[in-house]
Amino acid sequence: DTGVSQDPRHxxxxxxxxxxxxxxxxxEHNRLYWYRQTLGQGPEFLTYFQNEAQLEKSRLLSDxxxxxxxxxxxxxxxxxxxxQGDSAMYLCASSWTQxxxxxxxxxxxxxxx
Amino acid sequence: xxxxxxPDIHITVSEGASLELRCxxxxxxxxxxxxxxxxxxQGLQLLLKYxxxxxxxxGIKGFEAEFKRSQSSFxxxxxxxxxxxxxxxxxxxxxxxxxxxxxxxxxxxxxxP
Numbered sequence: 001d002t003g004v005s006q007d008p009r010h011x012x013x014x015x016x017x018x019x020x021x022x023x024x025x026x027x028e029h030n031r032l033y034w035y036r037q038t039l040g041q042g043p044e045f046l047t048y049f050q051n052e053a054q055l056e057k058s059r060l061l062s063d064x065x066x067x068x069x070x071x072x073x074x075x076x077x078x079x080x081x082x083x084q085g086d087s088a089m090y091l092c093a094s095s096w097t098q099x100x101x102x103x104x105x106x107x108x109x110x111x112x113x
Numbered sequence: 114x115x116x117x118x119x120p121d122i123h124i125t126v127s128e129g130a131s132l133e134l135r136c137x138x139x140x141x142x143x144x145x146x147x148x149x150x151x152x153x154x155q156g157l158q159l160l161l162k163y164x165x166x167x168x169x170x171x172g173i174k175g176f177e178a179e180f181k182r183s184q185s186s187f188x189x190x191x192x193x194x195x196x197x198x199x200x201x202x203x204x205x206x207x208x209x210x211x212x213x214x215x216x217x218x219x220x221x222x223x224x225x226p
Contacts, residue, residue, distance in 0.1 A: 003156075004156070033214075040218065040219075041216075041218050041219070042117075042203045042205070042216025042217050042218050042219050043157070043203070043214075043216045044216070045213050045214060045215070056213065058213075091156070091157070093157075099145075099164065101159050101162065102159075102214065103159075104149075104156040104157040104158070105156050106154070106155060106156045107156060
């Protein structure tokens with residue numbers, strides 16, 4: 001068990017560009033979560049998947065954000081037309097069941113110039 | 114709406130001293146309660162969690178937390194702090210289905226030699 005991995009660890013982009021992040025959960029974990037963490041704040045829930053189905057989305061997830069988990073394993077989070085306000089740490093977590101502990105990855109730090 | 118308050122943004126304690134980090138939540142029912150620790154460049158690591166049962170919960174690294182329903186609190190304690198405990202600590206609350214976890218803003222712990 002190698003834990004939750006995220007790629008890339010850091011991403012610097014210019015405003016208006018699209019970016020995509022990847023999360024590989026712990027193998028066989030059914031649930032996968034995305035969070036956003038800004039400086040000095042705790043993580044904020046964005047969305048979660050049960051296998052390949054996206055079951056809940058926060059109002060924080062604007063139309064420019066889209067997440068997928070096509071085969072129920074890894075997930076991608078895409079941000080289109082990035083804005084400076086999108087600069088944050090994007091965290092991924094996974095769990096076996098809804099009552100199981102969420103295990104977090106190291107995050108992807110996005111900087112939008 | 115559920116919320117989590119960590120009143121202390123930053124705490125400094127001497128190595129070997131006791132520690133208590135405060136957490137208050139606002140929610141109509143008894144939520145699931147968690148404490149996570151985040152070290153620089155590391156993902157969030159679960160210290161302990163409370164779902165039901167004994168209100169005094171033991172966690173990893175010598176930490177414990179006590180759920181007090183009357184005070185809507187879930188304070189984290191450690192009898193003797195080690196220098197390696199210096200990190201950011203987050204309290205989190207989840208509704209019954211554990212999908213939408215809300216985090217506090219965090220408390221940064223500094224340990225003096």
